[in-house]
Amino acid sequence: MKFNQTSLDKDIGDILPLLDSFSTLHQIWLKFVSCNGDYIVTPKKKSQSEYCHFIRSCPEGLKRCRASVTKCMYFEPDKHYILPCHAGLFILAIPLHSNSNCIGALATGEIRISGTFNQSNLKEKVQDLNLDTKKLLRLYEKIPVIKREKIMILGESIHTISNCLIKLGIKSETARMVDQTILADINEENPLLPRNISVEWSHQIVQQASRYIYINFKKSLSLEEVANYVHLSPTYFSYLFSQVRKQTFSNFLMETRLEKAKELLEKYPTISISEISRIIGYDDSNYFSRVFKKKIGVSPSSYRHVNSQLTPP
Template identity: 30%
Template sequence: MNVLIVDDEQHVRDAIKLLVDWDSLGINTVLEAENGQAAIAIVEQYKPEIIMTDMMMPIKNGVDLLEWLQNYSPCSKKIVISGHDDFELVRNTIKFGGMDYLLKPIDPDQLNEALANAKDCWEKEELSRHERCKQNIQINQSKPVYWDKVLSNMVSEPNYYSSIQDDLRSEFGITEEMKQCQIVILSIDMMERVVMNKFANHRVLLFFSLTNICNEFLRKKNIGFAFRYWNSDHEIILLCWQGFDKLNALLTQINEGIYAALHGRFDFGVGTVQLFPKGIQQSYREAQTALKQRNMLKKTTWLHGYEAKDSPLPINLHLTDYSEKFRLAVWSSNADEIHAAVEEWIRAVKQIPVINIEQLDLWWHEYTVLRSKWLRSLSSDNSELELTSEKDRFFTVLMDDQGRFSIELWQKELEESLLALSNLITKQQHREKNVIYDVIQYIENRYQQEITLQDIANQFFLSREYISRKFKQVTGENLSDYLVRIRIEKAKLLLLNPNLKISQIAQMVGYADEKYFSKVFKKMVEQSPNQYRKQN
């Protein structure tokens, strides 16, 4: 779900992003615009489901934006966050479909509640839209989904066969005389780059295309049926009930059909022939094993039959052994350092004669653990620091033109992933520092006034705890100590003027009580104000 924040003040947009618990709301993308005109361009490109907007902005204000949204993005949910308690603005908010009108300074509970309500409302309406769409789908278009689920249940629990036996006979002609079965797995966890590029954002379409191609060959001779396995996010299962002696030749034809349609080929894991239905799980596990244990560095065949053999010895090379080199390179924000760290890791990988899916999964798991650890160490408030793009799983699209696992492509993707992580961390650090520098400027402009931590929190729409902690991290000094130091430095300058009384100077730097001012001054300077004046 996408959310767009529209406000001409950067610190307000930053504050909103910090105040919202995005993870609990299931919101993964937060977009920003500094006025209504910029917001329109973003809405046209990204179509955010929820839009939060200020009302008083340059170029195109909030009222004009709400009116445009009413006409061109009617399904989006609108929330107004304004510093003006104005009836006319509220009236326009209601007129153009706004769900809520929040006043600045923003109350975090009200903001999160408004977002939750907007999200729930959008999801209910979206569900209703989907239901209306489903009603227009003809029954023959929904049948493949039905069989995906039914046959997935049978693979997971063979005893389920007895409850669907009549349906299988009616649909596929599977009779009691068919006593054997064989499972083939087509896995999309490793695919050629040309296919990945084509279907990067259309995973469902890829499954649909592959199952249709497979079934063109399987159903023609009533050999079996291909379906998406619902207990896995990357497997298509070919359930075969006859023609076992010709299966390998048929799978080759299927792969050529896939190449003709999609310009890429896939690996097939082939289990052994087992009794039907009770042996279906055994054949499935064998097909899985055949895929997992294939050597990704060599491409001698697209068909991988199961062979009963001892598991290969584990490779004693862990990505975590290089974690400190990776961490220092990421925190350096230097592309050359990242390249050097990855290059050292790749040299070790190239010494390995066999790399299979199980090994890649282990390295991927180690990488995600390291990345999560680095992000957590940066700040407990960084709910935004999540990398969810397809590039994060840096070995999913790394096949060369011959269908072999490419270490060179993997190196490039790993470097890009680490560089993206480094840029994200740097951006977050800069953003937090910029907020604190704004706080410093605020203090230096108002040191002569009564300033509390709550006043600062209200001004910047942040919690007191967050400001206090971040101020200490950025400056190395407590906020209260910083304020005292600024006041005393200003007082030292004023004491050089002999025409000003001590009581006047105390008032001018924010102390109503002269005695308290003198006490604080002496503690900081180790001299009373009078002594300092005489000496200087």
């Protein structure tokens, strides 16, 4: 995902509704911040809390706010973290990376978690900022208290939003790349692959989808389900998958199942063909046998006869 100024200006209309909807619905200020803690995109339909705004009115408070949010930049990407801030609140954040470089984070402010700081703790934290303590405490008490369980749910929601941002970055870049026919040359083994950040993210998304298929191929698995898992539309996911994998989703799923079938045929000579068919996700064993013979060149029973690991008497 590439958040340079050009792509950001172009996609700002798509990013803002996500931040606005989340911030308004959950009454939490969600923004996109740079690696040094600067605000890049902020919601327009909800304002930052008066408490945070007051803290940041002090130069030292602003400096500490930035330092608090930048802590998450050193964590693993694509995961959500809960971090204590310097002023008695908590930050829910997801760092966003390109290659090994952090490009920023989605982060919230104004989160009070039940059973954490009290007023005496808070006074200790902010007393050296030389701000009106009574006003600070009054503004702090106006921030709603949220249970930790809900925070974890909000973290999953922000994770979904981060994938939407990834999708936006991919869409804007791949549209340009298609015009230049670069996508036609995508190959994970190709040393000449251009080190384009959207290509890196597209590979990560397809790899994430591939892992999901490897884990769930035994059940009835649809393209729509996998697309939903990686938070892309079925149409766009199908296109992206075929460009990166050089094969369709259905063909990849079939090959995954057949590879597992070959393994079972080799290692377990006593398991029936119909049972192997069921294990790998095919309810119709006749259909499985036809597909197997068409793709492998021999029937499942013939393949077993030649490749079985069981030494004949």
